[in-house]
Amino acid sequence: MAFDIQNIRDDFPILGQKVNGKPLVYLDNAATTQKPVSVIEAEANVYRTINSNIHRGVHHLSNVCTEVFEDVRQKVKDFINAPSSDEVIFTRGTTESVNLLAASFGETFLNPGDEIILTEMEHHSNIVPWQLLAQRKGVTIKVVPVTDGGELDMQALGEMLNEKTRLISVAHISNVMGTINPVREIVALAHAAEIPVMIDGAQAIHHVPVDVQALDCDFYVFSGHKMYAPTGVGVFYGKRKWLEQMNPYQGGGEMIDKVSFSGTTFNDLPYKFEAGTPNYAGIIGLGAAIDYLKQNHLEEIWNYEHQLFEYALDKMKSVSGIRFVGEAAQHTSVISFLLGNSHPFDVGTLLDKLGFALRTGHHCAQPLMDRFGIPGTVRASFAFYNTKEEVDHLVEALIRVGTMLG
Amino acid sequence: MTIKEKQEEVIEEFSAFDDWMDKYSLLIELGNELDSFDEAYRQEQNLIDGCQSKVWLHAELKDGKIDFQGDSDAIIVKGIVALLLRVLSGHTPDEILENDLFFIDEIGLKEHLSPTRSNGLVAMVKQMKAYALAFKAKQG
Numbered sequence: 001m002a003f004d005i006q007n008i009r010d011d012f013p014i015l016g017q018k019v020n021g022k023p024l025v026y027l028d029n030a031a032t033t034q035k036p037v038s039v040i041e042a043e044a045n046v047y048r049t050i051n052s053n054i055h056r057g058v059h060h061l062s063n064v065c066t067e068v069f070e071d072v073r074q075k076v077k078d079f080i081n082a083p084s085s086d087e088v089i090f091t092r093g094t095t096e097s098v099n100l101l102a103a104s105f106g107e108t109f110l111n112p113g114d115e116i117i118l119t120e121m122e123h124h125s126n127i128v129p130w131q132l133l134a135q136r137k138g139v140t141i142k143v144v145p146v147t148d149g150g151e152l153d154m155q156a157l158g159e160m161l162n163e164k165t166r167l168i169s170v171a172h173i174s175n176v177m178g179t180i181n182p183v184r185e186i187v188a189l190a191h192a193a194e195i196p197v198m199i200d201g202a203q204a205i206h207h208v209p210v211d212v213q214a215l216d217c218d219f220y221v222f223s224g225h226k227m228y229a230p231t232g233v234g235v236f237y238g239k240r241k242w243l244e245q246m247n248p249y250q251g252g253g254e255m256i257d258k259v260s261f262s263g264t265t266f267n268d269l270p271y272k273f274e275a276g277t278p279n280y281a282g283i284i285g286l287g288a289a290i291d292y293l294k295q296n297h298l299e300e301i302w303n304y305e306h307q308l309f310e311y312a313l314d315k316m317k318s319v320s321g322i323r324f325v326g327e328a329a330q331h332t333s334v335i336s337f338l339l340g341n342s343h344p345f346d347v348g349t350l351l352d353k354l355g356f357a358l359r360t361g362h363h364c365a366q367p368l369m370d371r372f373g374i375p376g377t378v379r380a381s382f383a384f385y386n387t388k389e390e391v392d393h394l395v396e397a398l399i400r401v402g403t404m405l406g
Numbered sequence: 407m408t409i410k411e412k413q414e415e416v417i418e419e420f421s422a423f424d425d426w427m428d429k430y431s432l433l434i435e436l437g438n439e440l441d442s443f444d445e446a447y448r449q450e451q452n453l454i455d456g457c458q459s460k461v462w463l464h465a466e467l468k469d470g471k472i473d474f475q476g477d478s479d480a481i482i483v484k485g486i487v488a489l490l491l492r493v494l495s496g497h498t499p500d501e502i503l504e505n506d507l508f509f510i511d512e513i514g515l516k517e518h519l520s521p522t523r524s525n526g527l528v529a530m531v532k533q534m535k536a537y538a539l540a541f542k543a544k545q546g
Contacts, residue, residue, distance in 0.1 A: 019424060021487045343480035345525060346434075350482075353426040361458050375479070376458070404431060405481060 003300040009385050011036040022355025025390045030175050030203060030334050030381030031359055032225045035289075042288030043230050043294060046281040054280050055254060055271075071281045072287035073270070079290050080220060081211040082237055086269040089243075093234035094202040095125040096170070097221035100236055100273060102129035103249035105219075110166055112138030117160055117168040119144040119152055120371050124173050124364040126200045130169065144170075146371055150177040150326025157186065161193050168197045172204035176363045176377065177326025178309075178334030180208065187216050196242065202226055206293070206383075207333045212237055212257050228383075229289035230282040236273065241245075243269050250275040266299055302386045308382055309333055312391045316380075319398045325377045336363075336377035341399065342405040344376045350401045351378075356394060409501055412493045420513040429514065433485030434442035440488040443477035454533060458525030459483045463530055465537040471496050472541060474534065483525050486510070486518055490527075494534055499542035503535065 011017050012034045017024050026034060046068075050173060052061035071083075077085040102348070112379045116130055120143055128175045134141050142165075144157045152170075154191035168190050173180050183199050183394035190197045196218035201210060211219050224233035238246075248255055248266055252275035257265040266272045284330075293301065309332050316322060337346050348360035361376040362369045380394065423429045427543070447464035454461040458482035467472045474495040478484040493509065494502055510519050519527050 343459060345480040346482045350427070350430055353430065400427075404427070404434060406434075 003296070003304055005271045005304075005385070007386055008296065011038070012243065012385050013040075015385060017305050018169065018373055019357070020353050024352075025356045025386075025393060026388065027382065027390070028357045029383040029386075030226075030363075030379065032231065033206065033383050034385065035228055035285075036292050039229060039285045043253075043281050043285035046284050051281070053277055065280060066357075068284055068287075069278075074289075075170045075290045076235055076289045076373045079210075080205075080235075080237060081213050083213060086238065087237055087240055087243060089236040089238070089270045089273045090283055091221075091230055091234040091236050092279070093128075093223040093225070094200060094221050094232075095223075097236035098126050098198075098200065099129045100249055101169075101219055101221070101238075102133045104246040104363050105242065106133040106137060106139070107249070108246045109258050110137050110139050113140070113164060114140055114166045115140045115160075115162070115164045115166060116155065117142045117170075118143060119157075119170050119181075119369050120146040121150070121152070121167075121174045121176065121179065121181075121365065122171055123200070123202070124366070125202075126169055126171060127367070140164075140165075143367070145402050149176070150179050150331070151177075151326055151328045154182065154185070161189070161195065165193065165255070166196050168195060169200065170197070171200045171202075171368060172210075173201075173207065173332065173334070174326065174365075174368075175203045175334065176365050176368055176379065177328065178203075178331040178336075178381075179326055179328040180204075180330040180332060182201050182330075183217065186213055191216065192211065196239075203334065208302065209298070218242055219302065224282065224286040224289065227286075227289055229286035230279075230290065232279050233286050240269065240280040243273070248272050248275065252276040254278075273300060296384075299388040305382060305384050306332055308384075308386060308388065308391070309335075311388055312382065312394075313382065314397045315391055316398070319395060319402060320401055322398070325372055325374065333383075334379060334381045336379045338374065338377060338400050341406065343400070344378045346405055347378045347398075347401055350404060351394075351397055354397045357395060409505040413507070413512075415488055416493065416509045417512045423471055426514075430482060433489075433504075433515075434481050436486070436488040437481040440477070440484055440491070441457070441475070443475055447475060454526040454529045456529070459486060459525045461526035461530045465534070465541075467499075467541045469545070470545070471498055472502060473491055474524055474536060476530070478526065480525065483527060486487075486515060486527055487530065490494035490531065490534065493525075499538040499545070502538035503542070507531065 014034050050065045052065045054066040073085045073088050076088045087141040100380050124229045143158045145153045172183050187197045198219035199217045200219050201222040218239050222235055225231040228238040255264040255267050255275040257267050342359035359379045451460050452464050462477040474491050476487040476491050478487050504521040
């Protein structure tokens with residue numbers, strides 16, 4: 001079936017509403033995406049029909065709920081082409097996934113004087129967990145600079161690698177500029193020096209194909225809520241060889257094999273890293289989101305999104321006084337900009353009154369704002385339910401707002 | 407004019423506009439017209455750093471009345487700063503402490519004074535009241 005934008009929009013009930021008397025134009029998809037009815041229903045139906053704590057149960061509901069929950073692990077495995085569902089660990093989101101790695105990998109493998117490489121375009125969630133680890137373990141953080149165009153300085157990255165480097169942690173796609181980083185090349189470079197790589201896929205998982213075996217990355221993390229799934233669920237993928245060596249960082253139910261006060265043994269993968277009752281209703285919603293994306297043909301979704309992005313970039317260039325922040329050769333889905341000398345807050349406030357949901361500010365990437373010497377940007381971020389008409393309306397609104405703010 | 411009368415005057419001025427964009431045009435105009443902030447006061451201690459925008463506030467006691475100066479890097483916030491200064495500046499600490507600010511709600515700008523908005527305005531209003539308390543304490 002061909003990609004029908006009106007049918008797609010009808011699947012997302014929130015999009016039909018008015019804001020401040022104007023039709024909602026939702027362009028804050030890099031912050032979170034909206035949910036199709038099938039996802040909303042899948043989560044609600046857990047509570048209507050099969051709600052029961054998963055695993056360990058002998059009764060019917062618990063078994064059904066566990067089965068549906070574990071099916072999602074398979075779906076995620078297939079979605080990212082992981083070798084095994086044992087390597088798919090459910091978390092609360094990207095942030096928890098990074099914290100899991102920093103805590104478990106950090107405690108197991110890092111020693112004072114070791115180095116970790118991050119980049120200047122990382123979101124705070126891929127900075128602060130490493131800083132906390134650095135304080136605990138006496139580890140040094142190196143930062144790959146970003147060029148004026150918003151790309152990683154790959155030569156600088158190459159020069160940073162040395163015998164003390166223990167890990168590289170990098171965004172697949174920048175949440176501020178939409179830069180698609182050359183993660184395959186980074187992994188190849190790192191592996192040549194036998195250094196593992198974590199890829200923060202929060203902004204990528206729903207916009208580009210993700211194949212963890214093709215990437216050969218050691219870890220890949222993402223959130224459900226940015227890929228049309230419920231909030232509060234995320235994924236941590238890790239290669240078995242690392243996961244087996246890493247100690248769990250949270251203790252509790254499900255992650256244990258045998259508990260006694262003389263010593264506790266841990267469960268097998270993936271459960272070793274899933275302490276406590278997970279958000280199984282949300283995770284079942286994640287399964288529905290994957291089904292939804294597949295039903296609508298991922299290739300077509302990505303093509304449509306990219307065409308829409310190119311269209312928006314081209315149209316927005318015509319707005320007088322607009323300045324783009326980050327114009328990498330490879331970028332997608334996110335456009336950050338400034339309008340003349342206007343403060344992003346003013347632009348965002350006026351756009352809100354015209355029905356547009358955009359984000360303004362530092363986008364939890366303050367080091368990147370410092371890099372460009374700006375307090376923040378206005379960010380339009382797209383999803384496959386956005387339309388060219390919405391882009392046209394945005395351009396009209398930007399011209400109006402630009403005139404008002406002089 | 408009392409603080410209450412000044413607030414009623416502001417409400418009257420804004421009541422002419424139904425459309426949000428017109429209200430914001432007026433705010434932008436008020437922001438642009440605000441007396442320039444004395445650069446000597448643009449110091450860390452006078453800065454109220456919201457997540458989204460910055461506000462500067464300076465207060466002095468002159469003849470028993472508080473003279474406020476303010477500024478913001480965002481023009482809409484600066485427009486609201488201008489309104490707050492117009493309503494509260496030139497009044498005694500007691501007057502500032504006794505009066506509730508109702509005009510922001512009335513002209514439909516309540517969202518800008520919500521604690522989640524993080525534009526520095528909530529902290530600015532608190533700081534203005536705190537200055538009133540401090541100057542009152544100093545007067546004894």
